[in-house]
Amino acid sequence: MRKPDMHVEKGEEFFENGFSIYVNKVYEHFDLPEHVHDFYEISYVWEGIGFHYIGDQTIRVSKGDLFFIPIGISHIFRPSSPHANKPLRIGNCIFDASLFHFLTSILPDHYHMYRFNDLVSHGGQWLQIREHSGEFEQVMSSLFVEFQQKRTGYETMMCGLLLQLLIVMERAIERKEAPTSPNQNRMDAVLRSIRSRLGDKITLASLAKEVGIGTRQLQRMITAHSGESFSELLAHERINHSCHLLADPFNRELSITDIAAAVGIHDPKRFYRVFKESTGVTPAAYRRQSYPSTDWTRA
CATH class of the missing domain: 2.60.120.280 (Regulatory protein AraC)
Structure with a gap:
């Protein structure tokens, strides 16, 4: 009050x-x-x-x-x-x-x-x-x-x-x-963990250990929840977050290489390839589309 x-x-x-x-x-x-x-x-x-x-x-x-x-x-x-x-x-x-x-x-x-x-x-x-x-x-x-x-x-x-x-x-x-199942609670924990440290090396084994289940069980749970494999889910989360970073004017001083590293993809060529496969455009084009009036000198 x-x-x-x-x-x-x-x-x-x-x-x-x-x-x-x-x-x-x-x-x-x-x-x-x-x-x-x-x-x-x-x-x-x-x-x-x-x-x-x-x-x-x-x-x-x-x-x-x-x-x-x-x-x-x-x-x-x-x-x-x-x-x-x-x-x-x-x-x-x-x-x-x-x-x-x-x-x-x-x-x-x-x-x-x-x-x-x-x-x-x-x-x-x-x-x-x-x-x-x-x-x-x-x-x-x-x-x-x-x-x-x-x-x-x-x-x-x-x-x-x-x-x-x-x-x-x-x-x-x-x-x-509504009541939640143990698997749903585990999946929520997995997603929180992934999103909180996208810039780090993340493995299926480390996530499985965090939530207290085996790697095969975790992979089945991820597929049931998202329809994706662990590697596909991780790539999706990384590209999704990179889109937010590219569209955010507060990040205009960050180069695309900086943003790629921030989401855990340290090879710029790989980042460009994965980003375009996922979104249909290059990271630079995505940034220009988000803020067409901005001169992106570091793109």
Whole structure:
């Protein structure tokens, strides 16, 4: 809840030209004050580990955590360490109350959507969800790119993506309430492990040891879950993350070779080949398509 003399962030400081959605991606620091805001906020942990001080609770967070923060809730993210080599990067999508209520009233009640709307209607309740297979990152990335590029129709596109994010959250809540099998829990752990250290050497044997099963059993589990072999899944995750890095303007100083190394592919020729096989374009072309107005001198 709001504390005395708490800093209040107002939507008018962010919204422009009557459009009430704003998206950013920031590194958290210790000098930012705890605050409340007069808008709704969805915060996604994009990178690193740290803590979220929200209301009267302190929650340890890591990549894949998402928070729905209603109006009037005090909160702040802090990295786990002041050292620059241990950053905490948060993506934020903020929007005003009128847009939220419009989006959450589009579908009829009998569609059984937006159960988290009940939390908002009672006031003062926030929500924490952890993604299952990168579903939050995918939509947040699309929102961020649309907001940065501002191409024709971006406002409508962003409203659609925000609605998509709300639906994905609804599904995650439903999944959270349903009982999970041991194999599902293991698969979630495998995906978290892979995504947290894509730049490292990752083997099927090391992952199997982490989750406490044999390598053959893990391979069968991966295939049942994704329809891919372990090597195919790993390549998919690496290329998927490289796409996010290439499309992110914060990474414009990184060369394509740097990005390839960051996702664990240290041979540039191999990276170009695998990337084009997966996406149909070269990494340089993908980067230019994401930000066509930018002069990519290091591409």
